[in-house]
Amino acid sequence: MTAHPIDLVDTDDPSVEAEAILRRQNARESSARTYARSFPIVPARAQGMTIEGADGRRYLDCLSGAGTLALGHNHPVVTEAVRRTIDSGAPLHVLDLATPQKDDFTEALFATLPSAFADHARVHFCGPAGTDAVEAALKLTQTATGRRGMLAFTGAYHGMTTGALAVTGSVAVKEPVAGIAADVTRLPYPYDYRCPFGVGGERGAELSATYVERLIDDPSGGVTPPAAMILEVVQGEGGVVPAPDAWLRRMRRITAERRIPLIVDEVQTGAGRTGAFWAVEHSGIVPDVMVMSKAIGGSLPLAVLVYHEDYDDWLPGAHTGTFRGNTLAMATGAATLRHIAREGLTERAAVVGALMMERLSQARAALPVIGDVRGRGLMIGVELVDPEGVPDSRGALPPAPRLAAEVRAACLERGLIVELGGRHDSTVRLLPPLTITDEQAETVLDRLTDALAAVTAPRLAGRPA
Incomplete structure (x- = not known):
């Protein structure tokens, strides 16, 4: 049987093999695939909240299988x-x-x-x-x-x-x-x-x-x-x-x-x-x-x-x-x-979720692209907006879907997996496992706010003080 040309990968470099897998997926899977477009990675191993790609890079997973992984990956x-x-x-x-x-x-x-x-x-x-x-x-x-x-x-x-x-x-x-x-x-x-x-x-x-x-x-x-x-x-x-x-x-x-x-x-x-x-x-x-x-x-x-x-x-x-x-x-x-x-993980979700939302709400002053922070427990949404746009009668600024996509990509570069949702896909969604530690929660917020700052800095550079 003759192999498809894209199957011919002869290398010990895991990054090259990962790229080959992504090419095969792109060539063979339907155009309806979604998460694979947002996250061009090849998960090879996972434990708790951490995913390791085939190329050796590690990520904190704040998607959790769209909420499926209540205990994270491969919990004992x-x-x-x-x-x-x-x-x-x-x-x-x-x-x-x-x-x-x-x-x-x-x-x-x-x-x-x-x-x-x-x-x-x-x-x-x-x-x-x-x-x-x-x-x-x-x-x-x-x-x-x-x-x-x-x-x-x-x-x-x-x-x-x-x-x-x-x-x-x-x-x-x-x-x-x-x-x-x-x-x-x-x-x-x-x-x-x-x-x-x-x-x-x-x-x-x-x-x-x-x-x-x-x-x-x-x-x-x-x-x-x-x-x-x-x-x-x-x-x-x-x-x-x-x-x-x-x-x-x-x-x-x-x-x-x-x-x-x-x-x-x-x-x-x-x-x-x-x-x-x-x-x-x-x-x-x-x-x-x-x-x-x-x-x-x-x-x-x-x-x-x-x-x-x-x-x-x-x-x-x-x-x-x-x-x-x-x-x-x-x-x-x-x-x-x-x-x-x-293990009282419902109570844990309430406490950690409240702390995460509080810190994100505080970040709004320095990051005016955050229009709203909302959620319940460890189901958190950060709606991104255009701070230069015209607010509606309620004071809500226009959604910023392109910026949100850039933030998602910037998060991935920093080792954080988050997904988007909401009207116009302008809301960053956090769905960490209920087993998230305090240290992991802080790291998630650090990486997210850093990504927000990096993406929005060029846009805000010309704003008056």
Whole structure:
């Protein structure tokens, strides 16, 4: 068999081999790849928060698999669970049959849930991605209510399959797919810095809630009785925008009074990320459905739907999939959930996250390109703006997506992996593992602020003092 020309690499230089791997990826993988474009590195080894590339360079990983790696890379709790499961001879794939590992994971998961929810809950194991669990949630509530429409929010991200994409807010990913947003009513999410009503704060959140309630009740508002409302407690891909607790309680009241199921997407916020085990705990709301994935698998693919037993109306096979029985992920997931609870990592996330946000907020004086710092726990967003731009009525400056991309690249040069999100991809997102040390947190902030200063210095050089 003749090798492709780009396969012919004969060198002992790891940098050359890494470049060859990147060339092969560029030649063979689809144009839809994303992170590989932002981070032209070849991870070869990883431990904790540190990734080592094939070329020997090391990076602090503040992306954590988009929040999947709650304990960082190759945590001993996770690797031991993998070895133990493999050594036991357990079947690694059994569709949705019962196994000791599945039962143990279910016990571990339910032990973390608010008792008011867990005491009347059912669990459904979905395909391995969060988007499949969102699809299941939509189908579940449509089946239970006999309705079709969905209420979803601006800035939302729920996945890339058809139903999940329909309730996602991003226009760019939906434009090429005709009719993708059918039967979805888009509602204003309370975004303080760029308030849809131009007022922000408590008043902005109050207007959002009032708008939602009146629109649903308006017989000429164009909204037919919906099958569900779906929301994120903190919008991750939407720019790390946290919803006020009072607003969330209002959404719960509005939906409960009208018998509209409330779906909360905890794919990225779950398993301690926001400083509570589940983000709904901050407000005290009890949803009808919770969508979970990412960190619950302990770094391996796993997604589940947990919902109130009253909605368990679908028939056998109503939502199925070949890879719902990932035994290894259930074992690593159970070990991870218990470790987070046992070691108090949710409380740790709250404390370290608050300290990181405080230092970033203080940096705004010296770095006027920082428009806003926000988040919850170890889910932090730094929105970058054009300090020379014209502010809106709320005082928010125009987003700076090109600058944000330059900052991301400058961070990578300094050994820090961060990703962007939000409107116009102008928000730097920090999603470090819950195991981040104080020293690592300081290093992350040092590298980020240094990158910000280096990128913005030429732009600010001509500004008057």
